[in-house]
Amino acid sequence: MPSRAQWTFSLVILALAMAFASWSAWSYVDARHDGPLAFEQERDQVLAAATSEIAVLNSIDASQVDSGLRAWQDAATGPLRDSLRQAESGNRQNLQQQRVSSAATVQQVAVIQLDRRAGSAQVIASISLTRKPQAGPASTARNRFHAALQRTGEGWKVRTLTAIPAGEGHKG
Numbered sequence: 001m002p003s004r005a006q007w008t009f010s011l012v013i014l015a016l017a018m019a020f021a022s023w024s025a026w027s028y029v030d031a032r033h034d035g036p037l038a039f040e041q042e043r044d045q046v047l048a049a050a051t052s053e054i055a056v057l058n059s060i061d062a063s064q065v066d067s068g069l070r071a072w073q074d075a076a077t078g079p080l081r082d083s084l085r086q087a088e089s090g091n092r093q094n095l096q097q098q099r100v101s102s103a104a105t106v107q108q109v110a111v112i113q114l115d116r117r118a119g120s121a122q123v124i125a126s127i128s129l130t131r132k133p134q135a136g137p138a139s140t141a142r143n144r145f146h147a148a149l150q151r152t153g154e155g156w157k158v159r160t161l162t163a164i165p166a167g168e169g170h171k172g
Helices: 004-034 036-057 065-075 078-086 088-098
Strands: 100-115 120-133 139-152 155-164
Touching (some): 065 078
Antiparallel strands (some): 120 139
């Protein structure tokens, strides 16, 4: 039968183990909601949204212009969405006349700024754009973009999208 000192020592060890387990659980929950883990999760959401939305904004099926224009607006928010709405009829007319389909694939994307409190992010992306006219061969080009994203009730959306001219690097 254990002595009183052994029981006391066992209870102290058990209390310390329970305190450590409680502290560990609290630390994990805190990190998940407001620490580095939450930042990483938000960054991953921005990367996924930027990859998807930049591809959408650079793609169109010439046989389904109206659904493509809606997809462009759904991928955008703020001034970009406003601009797409204002230019919708002109874009529709141009796309129907040109009869060229475009399919973009985002090759690389990087978050260069993320403000979780403001719900804003900046990314740079490199895309491969394949353009296929109704008649004739397809062509592929590489383009680079800078995009500002905004967190909305529907997730991250592109607020601005600016092409980066070839040969222009980061100056900072």
